[in-house]
Amino acid sequence: MPSLATLTATTTGLPCREEPAPFFSTDPNERHYAARQCHRCPLLLACQQHALATREQHGVWGGVDFEARAMGCGTERGYQVHLRRKQEVCPRCQAVHDEAVEANRRRLLELAHREGGTVRGYAMHRKLGERPCDGCRSAQGRQSAKRRERLRAEAARPCAPVVALEPAEPLRGPHAGAHALAIAS
Numbered sequence: 001m002p003s004l005a006t007l008t009a010t011t012t013g014l015p016c017r018e019e020p021a022p023f024f025s026t027d028p029n030e031r032h033y034a035a036r037q038c039h040r041c042p043l044l045l046a047c048q049q050h051a052l053a054t055r056e057q058h059g060v061w062g063g064v065d066f067e068a069r070a071m072g073c074g075t076e077r078g079y080q081v082h083l084r085r086k087q088e089v090c091p092r093c094q095a096v097h098d099e100a101v102e103a104n105r106r107r108l109l110e111l112a113h114r115e116g117g118t119v120r121g122y123a124m125h126r127k128l129g130e131r132p133c134d135g136c137r138s139a140q141g142r143q144s145a146k147r148r149e150r151l152r153a154e155a156a157r158p159c160a161p162v163v164a165l166e167p168a169e170p171l172r173g174p175h176a177g178a179h180a181l182a183i184a185s
């Protein structure tokens with residue numbers, strides 16, 4: 001079987017030769033685009049096998065984004081790597097992350113419901129975009145009532161008496177009659 005180098009040298013119309021930039025782009029969306037272009041390449045399988053055999057860590061080969069593969073794209077680890085590198089998160093990592101966040105919110109909601117509904121459960125319902133259940137609504141209502149009660153009590157509390165300040169020492173000389181602090185500023 002001829003090497004990939006020989007095959008690419010003797011084959012015309014390779015997408016990665018027509019438009020090479022996206023194949024080694026740092027932008028996962030551009031590499032995703034490049035991987036789709038490979039599907040019209042006659043060397044797809046040979047190229048992919050070569051990249052697997054040589055453990056490629058960068059770029060797109062045979063329709064596979066080897067950079068994404070190396071960094072764990074499609075997992076929570078991949079999502080964290082995108083963030084660390086200050087990259088735009090790829091759709092696969094975003095989907096996995098969103099799923100994990102939703103699963104965590106569902107877990108917290110379940111705990112809240114074991115207690116008959118809580119304020120945190122109310123917040124989880126909201127974050128999940130659903131109408132809070134009666135138990136969580138009551139818990140939230142009780143907390144709001146307590147907060148209103150506290151604010152009312154604070155408003156009704158008498159103010160601390162105003163302490164008269166000692167008059168500042170009068171200035172002498174050319175500034176006589178002016179306030180000392182006004183001059184200092």
Ligand code: SF4
Pocket residue numbers: 008014015016017023037038041042043044045047048060061062063
């Ligand atoms: S399969 Fe390989 S040779 Fe073909 S376009 Fe993709 S990267 Fe290039």
Ligand SMILES: [Zn+2]
Pocket residue numbers: 028068072073074078079082089090091092093094
């Ligand atoms: Zn990713």
Ligand SMILES: [Zn+2]
Pocket residue numbers: 112113117118121122125132133134135136137
């Ligand atoms: Zn609830």
